Each structure stands twice: as C-alpha cells, then as structure tokens.
Amino acid sequence: MMIVLETTSLTRRFxxxxxxxxxxxxxxxxxxxxxxxxxxxxxxxxxxxxxxxxPPTSGNARVAGFDIMHxxxxxxxxxxxxxxxxxxxxxxTGYENLLIFAKLYDIPRSEREARVHDALEFMGLTxxxxxxxxxxxxxxxxxxxxxxxxxxRPRILFLDESTVGxxxxxxxxVWERIGQLRSNYGTTIFLxxxxxxxxxxxxxxxxxxxxxxxxxxxxxxxxxxxxxxxGSTLDDVFVRYTGSALESGGSYREVSRTRRAARRLG
Amino acid sequence: MINPLRAIFSFASKTLxxxxxxxxxxxxxxxxxxxxxxxxxxxxxxxGEVMARIxxxxxxxxxxxxxxxxxxxxxxxxxxxxxxxIAVIWERDLGILHKFLASPTPRAALVxxxxxxxxxxxxxxAVIVYLLAFVLGVKLNWNPLALxxxxxxxxxxxxxxxxxxxxIACLVKTRERxxxxxxxxxxxxxFASNAIYPISIMPGWLQALSQGNPxxxxxxxxxxxxxxxxxxxxxxxxxIAVLLATTAAMVIIAARLYPRVIV
Numbered sequence: 001m002m003i004v005l006e007t008t009s010l011t012r013r014f015x016x017x018x019x020x021x022x023x024x025x026x027x028x029x030x031x032x033x034x035x036x037x038x039x040x041x042x043x044x045x046x047x048x049x050x051x052x053x054x055p056p057t058s059g060n061a062r063v064a065g066f067d068i069m070h071x072x073x074x075x076x077x078x079x080x081x082x083x084x085x086x087x088x089x090x091x092x093t094g095y096e097n098l099l100i101f102a103k104l105y106d107i108p109r110s111e112r113e114a115r116v117h118d119a120l121e122f123m124g125l126t127x128x129x130x131x132x133x134x135x136x137x138x139x140x141x142x143x144x145x146x147x148x149x150x151x152x153r154p155r156i157l158f159l160d161e162s163t164v165g166x167x168x169x170x171x172x173x174v175w176e177r178i179g180q181l182r183s184n185y186g187t188t189i190f191l192x193x194x195x196x197x198x199x200x201x202x203x204x205x206x207x208x209x210x211x212x213x214x215x216x217x218x219x220x221x222x223x224x225x226x227x228x229x230x231g232s233t234l235d236d237v238f239v240r241y242t243g244s245a246l247e248s249g250g251s252y253r254e255v256s257r258t259r260r261a262a263r264r265l266g
Numbered sequence: 267m268i269n270p271l272r273a274i275f276s277f278a279s280k281t282l283x284x285x286x287x288x289x290x291x292x293x294x295x296x297x298x299x300x301x302x303x304x305x306x307x308x309x310x311x312x313x314g315e316v317m318a319r320i321x322x323x324x325x326x327x328x329x330x331x332x333x334x335x336x337x338x339x340x341x342x343x344x345x346x347x348x349x350x351x352i353a354v355i356w357e358r359d360l361g362i363l364h365k366f367l368a369s370p371t372p373r374a375a376l377v378x379x380x381x382x383x384x385x386x387x388x389x390x391x392a393v394i395v396y397l398l399a400f401v402l403g404v405k406l407n408w409n410p411l412a413l414x415x416x417x418x419x420x421x422x423x424x425x426x427x428x429x430x431x432x433x434i435a436c437l438v439k440t441r442e443r444x445x446x447x448x449x450x451x452x453x454x455x456x457f458a459s460n461a462i463y464p465i466s467i468m469p470g471w472l473q474a475l476s477q478g479n480p481x482x483x484x485x486x487x488x489x490x491x492x493x494x495x496x497x498x499x500x501x502x503x504x505x506i507a508v509l510l511a512t513t514a515a516m517v518i519i520a521a522r523l524y525p526r527v528i529v
Contacts, residue, residue: 051368053528076370083368085361091291103283104369106276132294149365 001028004156004188005050009059012045019045021212022059027205029155032182032189034199036234037209038242043192044084046209047160050190051081064155077105080149080187084160085260088145090134094125097133098148105152119147123177139170143177150181157181159191163198171195175202196234206234208241215241280371284379288386299387303394306342310335310398313462323463327495335399335406336488336496337461340481342395343388343420344455347427349448350384351435358527359441367525374521377429381517384428385421392420405494415491415502422509423484427455429516436523460499461485483508 005027012020020042027033035043048054050061052072060067066074088097098116107115120129123143133141142162149157159178163171175198181187193199199206200220207217216223216237224232227240292299310331317323318330325333357363366376399406407413431448438444458472459465459481465473476482487505490498498505 048528053364053367053525073370073372076368079368081365081368083361083364085359085364087361087365089287089291089362090360091294092287093294096287096290100283100287101365101369103286104280104366104371106370 001030003027004029004031005033005061005063005190007046007050007059007061010046010049010056010061011058012042012049012054013057018212020049020056023209023212023214025207025214025217027156027188027190029188030182030186031204032191032202034203034206035190035192035209036196036199036206036238037215041209041242042212043209044160047081047158047190047192051079051158052076077152078155080152080154080157082142082145082149082157082159082162084164084192086141086145088133088136088141088148091132093130093132094120094136094140094144095129097144098151101148102151107152115151119151122180123147137170138166139173142166142170142174146174146178146181150185150187153185154187156188156190159189161192161194163193163195171198196238200234208238210242277372277375280375281379281382284371284376285382285386287379288383292386292390299390302342302346302387302391303398305345306338306391306395307398309338309341310395310402314338314402317462324467325464326497328493331399331402332404332493332495333489334462335395335402335404336492337459337485339392339395339416339420339492340423340459340485340488341456341461342391343424343484344427344481345452346387346391347384347424348431348452348455350380350387350428351431351433352441352444352448354380354432354435354527355439355441355444358439364528367528372521373524374517377432377517377520377524378425380432381425381429381513382421385424388420388424389417392416407492407494407496412491416488419484419487419491419506419509422506422513423481426480426484426509426513426516429513429520432520433516433523436520436527439527455479455481459485465499480509480512 003026007023007025010020010023011018023046035046037043045054049056050063050068052068052075055069060069062068063075064078066078068075092100095116098119099112102112102116120126125140125144128136128140133144136144146159146162163174166174178189182189191203203220205217205219206223208215216226218226220234223237224234227236229236314331314334317334321330323330354363396406434447435444438447458475459479460476461481465476465482468476483500483505486498486500487502487509489496490502
C-alpha cells in the first residue's frame with residue numbers, strides 16, 4: 001500500500017498551550033482514517049495544518065507527497081476540505097456555490113457545466129440547484145459542501161465533524177454518498193467525528209487524540225479488543241484512552257462554534 | 267504553469283471569479299444598495315443646500331453644490347469600502363473563508379477579487395450620486411472619456427479603502443472591535459480631506475494631514491472629471507499615480523495578512 005499522508009512530530013502551540021504535540025502518523029491510499037477525541041484534543045488544529053490553513057510550530061507533514069510548508073499550493077490542488085463550520089454560501093444558489101469553486105479549481109470551461117450538473121444530480125439536489133442555499137435543510141447543505149469539495153477529484157478529502165447537528169437520517173444520507181464517491185474515485189478520507197458508532201462503521205483505522213497527542217491508534221476491532229472486555233464499543237475505547245468524559249469539553253469559543261454550526265444545520 | 271502569460275491569465279480569472287461571486291450575491295438581494303442611497307442624498311440635499319446659501323466656503327468659479335458633488339461621491343464610496351472588511355470577518359465566522367483559503371487560489375487574487383467586489387457596490391453608488399446630482403442641477407460632464415475616468419477613479423478609490431479595511435479586519439479579527447475602529451477612521455478620513463471644502467482654508471497642520479490622505483487625491487481627480495469647470499490641484503496623473511501606488515501597497519500587505527484572519 002502507498003502512503004498518501006504522513007506527519008512527522010507535527011506540533012502547534014498557541015502561546016503557552018500546545019494544541020498538537022509531536023503528532024506522528026501515516027495514512028494509506030484509499031483508507032478512511034478517523035481522528036477521534038474529546039473537544040480541545042487538537043483534532044481541528046491537525047486538520048487546519050494538513051489543509052495548509054495553519055503553519056505548524058515545528059515538525060512537518062507530507063500530503064500526497066507534497067510538503068505542507070514548502071509546497072502549500074500543490075497541496076491545495078490535491079485536497080478537498082469540508083470545514084467544521086458551515087462553508088456553503090447561503091446567499092448564493094447551490095449551482096452558484098459549485099460553479100465558483102469549479103472555476104477556482106481550474107476545471108476547464110468545456111467540462112465545467114457538466115461537472116456541476118453531475119454533482120447536483122449525484123447529491124439529489126438537481127431540483128434545488130437554483131434555490132438559495134439558506135433555504136436548504138442541514139443534510140442538503142452538507143451534501144452540497146461535500147460534492148463541492150470533490151469537484152476537482154481530490155486525492156484526499158478532509159472532513160471535519162461533517163455530520164454534527166444532523167439527524168440520523170441525514171447523517172446516513174451523507175455517509176452513503178461519501179462511500180459512493182470513495183468507491184468511484186478511490187479518494188482517501190481523513191475525518192474527525194464525535195460519533196463513535198459512526199467511526200466504527202466507516203473507518204478502516206482510527207487514532208484517539210488526547211491533549212494533543214495520539215493516545216491510541218489501530219483498527220476499531222483492534223482497539224476494542226485491547227480493552228479485554230466482551231462487548232466493548234468504541235465509546236468504551238474513547239473513555240479508556242482519553243480519560244474522564246466530564247472533565248473535558250473544549251474552550252468556550254470551540255463549544256460556541258460547534259453549537260452555531262449545529263444550529264445552522266438543524 | 268511556469269509560462270508567465272498563463273500565470274497572469276490564471277490570476278486574473280481567479281480575481282474575476284471572486285468578483286463574480288459578489289455580483290451574483292447582489293443580484294439575489296439588492297435591498298442594501300437602495301438603502302445606501304439615503305446618506306449621499308442627505309448630504310447633498312441638506313448640507314449642500316444650506317452651505318450653498320451661506321456662501322462661506324471659497325470654491326472659485328464653481329457653485330458650492332458643483333464643488334461638493336464629487337466630494338460626496340468619494341465619500342459614499344469611502345463609507346461602503348471602509349466597512350467592507352467586516353464581510354470577511356463574517357465569512358470567517360460562518361466558515362466560508364476556510365474553504366477559499368484551502369483552495370489553490372492565490373491570496374492576492376482573493377484580496378484583489380474582494381477589492382473589485384467592493385468596487386461593484388461603489389459603482390451602483392456612483393450611479394445614484396449622479397442621479398441625485400443631476401436632479402439638483404449640478405453641471406455634470408457627460409463626455410464619455412470623462413465618464414470612463416470617473417469609473418476608473420471610483421474603482422481605484424473603492425479598491426484602496428476596502429483593502430485597507432481588509433487589513434484592519436485581519437488584525438482585529440472580531441466584528442465588535444472592527445466596528446469601533448471603522449467608526450473612528452471614517453470621520454477623520456472624510457473631514458481631513460478636500461471633499462466638502464478646499465484644503466486652502468484649513469490650518470497648516472490639517473493641510474499637511476489632508477495632503478497625506480488618499481481620499482484627497484480621489485476627490486481631486488473626480489472634481490476635474492465629473493463637473494464642468496472643475497479643476498485639479500495636483501494634476502490627474504499625480505492623483506491616479508497616488509491611488510494606484512497606495513492600492514498596490516495595500517493589496518500586498520493584505521495578501522500577507524489574509525490567512526491570519528482564521529487563526
């Protein structure tokens with residue numbers, strides 16, 4: 001198997017706080033890799049560094065063979081990114097949201113219309129293409145965002161809490177489409193989520209982050225077996241490796257962001 | 267991609283894509299453009315009419331309303347542009363900005379695209395000010411070349427101040443702080459300029475300040491282009507050179523600071 005993403009002692013400090021502390025991991029091509037952990041564990045900071053939005057304090061990472069520090073613009077060409085916050089523009093139509101990004105990603109003019117049209121159809125949004133996105137439901141917005149981030153057929157797709165605030169039906173819909181995109185294009189997926197059953201179902205491998213470090217890494221089956229208790233779930237693994245659930249909880253800013261995203265989607 | 271011509275073409279097309287986005291937004295909801303017309307109307311009708319009666323301001327051969335109309339156009343462009351940065355903070359808070367920054371769009375194209383977007387709003391404003399000025403009997407210069415000149419100066423002025431606003435947004439990062447600073451900046455920029463009175467009537471220190479204010483050069487250029495009998499103090503070439511150089515400097519600074527708004 002080919003390694004498509006690799007971090008080496010990746011570290012990010014904010015003042016006295018070390019949000020990500022010497023992260024070293026690798027992801028193979030075609031894998032669905034889940035980065036899990038409590039709020040404030042550093043997951044979003046990792047994604048921001050890997051998507052070149054935030055420079056690391058020290059250490060490095062290679063994404064599709066490109067160094068995130070020195071070849072940031074090459075990295076941006078080969079990744080797709082769905083941020084935790086709602087990133088579709090509510091004041092534009094679904095079609096326009098896709099068209100603008102098709103242009104920014106240099107999709108040739110001759111293919112553009114067809115690509116946007118197919119994208120809307122794939123996500124079941126054809127009849128809503130000319131409606132403003134602020135009138136979409138949460139699930140529709142997320143589907144639009146995912147297909148928007150896949151327009152240029154990225155090698156790696158970063159999904160940061162993509163299903164926060166969605167009801168179970170909408171979540172299933174989102175994951176079904178991601179699964180299809182993956183089998184169509186062989187995209188590697190790097191995701192974070194708070195839903196352990198979701199991670200268990202989707203991910204080939206997961207890493208649990210705690211206080212900026214990797215506390216455990218492996219396949220969901222391996223990690224559950226490591227507890228030596230019958231009937232263990234990934235929730236048990238979460239509690240075992242990231243400590244007491246009550247004491248964690250992220251910063252005020254982070255919680256308010258998550259809730260805002262949830263409110264806009266709900 | 268190494269081909270420089272192709273790189274320039276790609277840069278220009280990305281910049282225009284960002285500007286297209288704004289045009290599409292405005293086409294969906296243009297109520298804001300209409301409400302923006304109120305302020306220049308008040309200045310021209312109330313302030314202008316009163317001051318014209320007092321005849322306290324020496325405006326040479328021009329009537330006061332003719333003298334003032336280009337100043338009010340520059341002012342309304344300034345007021346739109348100086349608060350434009352808040353849109354970026356808003357897009358950051360929503361999460362829209364993250365996606366643009368993670369795309370292979372050059373930062374300078376994102377910034378310049380925003381500058382042009384502010385220019386689109388400014389042009390609508392210019393049309394409104396022209397209509398008002400026409401109704402109030404301002405002797406407008408309808409020479410096509412002069413109109414093109416006004417268009418260029420309005421776009422430049424708007425690009426300059428909206429990019430300045432973007433820089434502030436990247437530094438202060440929150441809407442509350444931004445609004446505070448925006449309020450503090452608009453009045454000195456407007457009053458320490460030649461917009462509604464000539465610089466020659468100011469005390470020495472204020473004259474010096476006004477001559478360092480880019481708005482002065484924008485007004486100076488508009489005055490000769492927009493009204494019949496209008497004259498320039500510095501010369502059109504100097505005015506445009508000052509506006510171009512300042513805008514270029516602002517875009518370079520803003521492109522460097524832009525990614526910081528999301529940290």
